[in-house]
Amino acid sequence: MASKKNIVVVGGGSGGSLVAKTLAGKIPSAQVTLINPVDYLVSRPTLPRMTVSDQNDLLETALVPFDKLFTTPNGKFVKGLVETIQANEKGGNVVLTDGQQIAYDFLVLAPGSIWExxxxxxxxxxxxxxxxxxxxxxxxxxxxxxxxxxxxxxxxxxxxxxxxxxxxxxxxxxxxxxxxxxxxxxxxxxxxxxxxxxxxxxxxxxxxxxxxxxxxxxxxxxxxxxxxxxxxxxxxxPRPRTAFIAQSLGEDVLDKRGQIKVQPTLQLIGHSNIFALGDAIDYVEQKQVMKAMAHSGIVTANIVALASGSTKLKPYKGSxxxxxxxxxxxxxxxxxxxxxxxxxxxxxxxxxxxxxxxxxxxxxxxxx
Structure with a gap:
């Protein structure tokens, strides 16, 4: 690769975590940063059982820390909430609510949903x-x-x-x-x-x-x-957690339901170095953990291709x-x-x- 790439993943759900972990392993020369508001993944399928009764250990086992996610030294977790995306043709920055700025060459948006x-x-x-x-x-x-x-x-x-x-x-x-x-x-x-x-x-x-x-x-x-x-x-x-994306990139990046518009390659329209996956994208299918993990394979393959200079990208064909x-x-x-x-x-x-x-x-x- 011509230069070291900075890859930033926003959202540490199952799909975002898998993208970050896989990219860190596949592109050793890249710096991969995963940003999430809390320092653990919430296994959402457990929440009905976890919140109904204390007759289980789910509160101890289903909130899984990110400290063992990366198996290579080029992966890093940052606890924080993204406030703004500063995008340009070749990269940009994400700005956290605490003022920290993290530069990216490739950005992956996996913001998940807002539940009641x-x-x-x-x-x-x-x-x-x-x-x-x-x-x-x-x-x-x-x-x-x-x-x-x-x-x-x-x-x-x-x-x-x-x-x-x-x-x-x-x-x-x-x-x-x-x-x-x-x-x-x-x-x-x-x-x-x-x-x-x-x-x-x-x-x-x-x-x-x-x-x-x-x-x-x-x-x-x-x-x-x-x-x-x-x-x-x-x-x-739920509702997609995408308000910060529209505020940063413009309302036209979202559909009327607040979902992120994506191309078949899971790139944002007009932003070839920004990808999105998971519940928040506008692909017509049921919103599920396994779908987000399927998206992650496409996003990972396409970022690896672009980072190596290839323009041959994979489309997501559904699951x-x-x-x-x-x-x-x-x-x-x-x-x-x-x-x-x-x-x-x-x-x-x-x-x-x-x-x-x-x-x-x-x-x-x-x-x-």
């Missing part, structure tokens, strides 16, 4: 522990719980609650005609619903909750349902839609978008995800 409710975990270790304790206390105290949102998050919260407290009254309100969304087959969605009904979970479909009460008053839906609840939990989908949704520690269902749509039941969900929530794999990827 128990998934909105604070960005500091002490705050995270206090937040989790607060959530556990709220679930323990409540006897009638309403979950607003019947995607994977709402389903998994319902299952975790019933594991610990089988007699608590749990209701899911979901805006679609079936749980999850139409990416998945009716047989998969109906089977998921039957599994929840078997555990005594109430499900209200094709209806919405616009205002989440915090004073113990009944939950009102658009269609007139009134649901008694002493705890109402938002389990709706097979797959999902495993847990129903507590011992159940759930899986969908694999091949052939007619393969559906697998409790035994498969339990073996792959429900028991461990993929924590050993996540820790292994982080060097633990």
């Amino acid at each position: 409710g128990p998934l909105d975990i604070p960005e500091d270790a002490a705050g995270a522990k206090a937040f989790v304790a607060q959530q556990r206390a709220a679930f323990s105290k409540a006897s009638k719980i309403v979950l607003v949102g019947g995607g994977a998050v709402g389903i998994e919260f319902a299952g975790e609650i019933k594991d610990i407290w089988p007699t608590k009254e749990v209701t899911i309100v979901h805006g679609e005609k079936g749980l999850l969304n139409s990416t998945y087959t009716a047989s998969f969605r109906n089977g998921m619903e039957k599994g929840l009904h078997a555990r005594g979970i109430n499900i209200i479909l094709d209806d919405f909750v616009d205002d989440i009460p915090t004073d113990g008053s009944p939950v009102k839906t658009r269609k007139g349902h009134s649901i008694e609840a002493d705890l109402v939990v938002s389990t709706r989908g 097979t839609e797959m999902i495993i949704v847990t129903n507590g520690k011992n159940g759930g269902r899986a969908y694999i978008g091949m052939l007619w749509g393969i559906v697998l039941g409790d035994w498969f969900a339990r073996m792959i995800k429900s028991k461990t929530l993929l924590v050993p794999m996540t820790r292994g990827n982080m060097g633990y």
